[in-house]
Amino acid sequence: MARFNTRAAKAQPTSRVTSTGRVLRTFQGGRGHERDARSELFLLAVSNFVSQQTFYETGADRDDRFARLVRELAVTDPAWTAGLLGWLRGAGNLRTASVVGAAEYVKGRLEAGASDGPSNRQVVDSVLQRPDEPGELLAYWTALYGRNIPKPVKRGVADAVRRLYSGKSLLKYDTASKGYRFGDILNLVHAAPDPDKPWQGELFQYALDRRHNPDTAVPPASDRVLTAHRELMALPVEERRAVVTAPDGAERLAAAGMTWEALAGWLQGPMDRAAWEAVIPSMGTMALVRNLRNFDEAGVSDEVAAQVAARISDPAEVVRSRQFPFRYLAAYQHAPSLRWSYPLEQALGHSLANVPALPGRTLVLVDRSGSMFYSQLSDRSELNRADAAAIFGTALALRAADADLVEFGTSSNPVPFRKEESVLKVLERFGDLGGTDTTEAVRRHYREHDRVLIVTDEQYAYSRHGDPTEQVPSHIPVYTWNLAGYRAGHGPSGKGNRHTFGGLSDAAFRMVPLLEAARDADWPWVSTG
Template sequence: MSRATSIFNPSIPRPTTLNREGYPAFERPLEEQYLQVLLTNTLGNTYYATSDQLLQEAGQVHTAMLEKDPEFAAKALVFARNEGFMRLQPVFGLAALAGVRPDLFARVFDRVILIPSDLQDFFTVLKSIGRGQGGRAVKRAAARWLNNRLSEYWAVKYNGRGRGYSLGDVVRTVHPAPAGAKQSALFAYLAGRDCDASLLPQVAAFEALKRAKTPEERARLIGEGRLPHEAVTGVGGLDKECWRALVLQLPAFALLRNLNTLERHGVLDEYREYISARLTDREALCKAKILPFRFLKAFREVKQTWLKDVLREAVEATFGNLPEIPGKTAVFLDKSGSMAGEYLLIGGVFAVALYKKTKGNSIFWTFNTRVEEQDISIHDSILSQADKFMAFGGTDVAAPVRRLAERKVFVDNVILITDEQQNAGDPFYKVLAEYRRKVNGRVKVFVIDVAPYRSALVSPADPLTFYVYGWSDTVLHYISFAVQGYGGMLDIVNKTAI
């Protein structure tokens, strides 16, 4: 190809925007941008943006999507909450949907608001976006949810302050008509009114815990009342006896997050069999909607060898039903400085899991401005191998594809796990075009974007490039589906029933 042809070639789409580093980039369709916001934007500070900036940008995307296609927005909210395991952005989107399409809002409310903290945050968001208490449709949906879903355990667990709205605030706001005597007593308790305590044994145990004087009495009340650890820790500091009482009733996610605490209090070994079974129960882990990087965080915090083995087994089980990826695949993991923290934890786990699903018929390289060829085993655990990656340096996303082209290495699939913020080297889309011209014109590219920045490496006009957004293990299934011709993430969301 001559220099003039390479410069003016109309078959290569030209960039339409700049990324956060000022590098040429593309805008993906609004629907993809919306999914990216829902599935990756936790509204915390990131390398390139503050939480305030991300909040403002998220609000703009929610507004634009609701103006264009509120039905797709509703489907995406359900998808993000249930398949993407994300919480705050779907709740944000639901609050916005309530003011635009109350009918769609009512249809998806119960599939986005899954736990009381969702409901509490929902009312906080409503107030922050200037919608007050939301109106009649909101109050009807929330009252129905409280009657159908709110348990005594949840009332004790989630009624603490700190979310803007306590459950008591929500009850006083929506005035639910209780469905029975127990629900009536529960609403009265939350609203601070007199209630029939005989109908609420867990509440009674919690109130007694506040008055307990000895560790033995506290431990007894925790066990008999099956009290949630969040409520117990709010009453006062916990000693060994209290943690012993709590172990058997911690939900899977709470157990995972408190392993370090249990280890510190010396109560792990006597519950070894129970903890091992709990954390390797595939069905329970799926219901708990635990993001895989949480296991790597726990893995780094605990010391006992048997417990590390349990966490290794848990992650292998999490990815155990991931379909195999046919064809020769190149897995490229971005380890540049902007990936530091949770992004690299997520990316590392995803990358090793994907490599193992190729049965070794793949290439595994990490990159910043340089490419490093990694020796990954299909037999060693995902966690042990993902634990070794460290983030540093600039970002040349094109570097690994350039090496493929230079060596004329034929692959069927390229999988990039990245935040897409290239700041060095030739633009990715140019190097990809060169690889397709010289080596494999039909290579499929899958970009797993773990960040909320919205600019993209590849034009949406490229039919062989697929974008996948998110932090949950389910995102990897869409790569397998797309490899086999079943469509990408947008197709799956469009098929979501609401």
């Protein structure tokens, strides 16, 4: 995530994403409906890649809006806001938004002198779940608010440090590319070792020595990973390549916590076939996915490639990785050879496991307008929103008992599919349809369906027929997934059978069957009873 810490039953259910009733204009001039503060923050949080540009709004504008809403709601509704931030980092799996949100939660409450609700310290601790994240939060705070770090931030970070710091995490995350090294963080927050971890005192001291006296720093003898790593680092350069070619090379690298990122520097030479084959067994699933091209260029053997394929397509591994489906689609689109295509297709299918199998007849509308193609999911992603919308819309259609899948823009067209087809085959039939006319698409294709689902960035041209949701009878639910998180949506939300969700997370998809079971869908982090 290193984005900041761098050196450089005909009951009428409700959804919680609610409109205020005030009519605004969308960025393209269409009529829009303003959302209330909580709904707007939720939508931003689950769909905004912090600091990223969008087609209609700069990253800075969206970040400012996000920060302002967090500060406001941290004071007026601290329990709800703390719940949102914890959910974002947990089930939502959105690291950056939760870290930024925690910092702004503290900032808003300190400025207002608020003391009710979840404490600042607790909220900071709750969002820090990976060893590099304490540095991320501190880097964000100091970049915006200076080096005078308040006590609640220090104490929350210290709590997280005691949970997260280990010898292995130090090797992986305490690198020279970070603005805040582990030793810097320990100096700032004065974290005392966890009493239940007697080895942590020596580890903290080593982190400090490693930062300030790297030439003389000696890892604690009690930490086998650090000791093994030091032994490898002490080997003469000319002897190192023999390690990766040895029969026990993979085991030695794993025991020493040697990551694939660090291996090339240690070898001081190219990552050839032997080097990759030695480190592949200890690589994580998504690291394997990101390096498929490197494996092919190095000539990794078919036997090892088969092991990689088995891991990246293993259902349990896919679930454990907690990656959204578009990660696998992006990997598939850029896979260098055919030997990765089917495993990635399988992985994509596994990652869609939480998409509901909807009964009855469903109309699925996928936005393929220009703004969807021009806007990537983030500055670091090669996958655009158009393809992300298509993959989720296709998954919904394939899972549904009876579905009509439609792409729309200036015009609209049915997208044919068969139940036994893979998602990727259906995706090949989608096109680029220019402008946006969501209302006309709904009018043309709605035929007494039991529900309508729209995956879009909610930008539409004004129609004399009104907003898209008005084209559907009021007793039929209309669900909109907004990939962009703009302030004004194309229709009302949270009243009757009109529901808007931010992003394409599993949590949002799970709300559909709850709504249709005539239950009020509460926020994902609140028990519905």
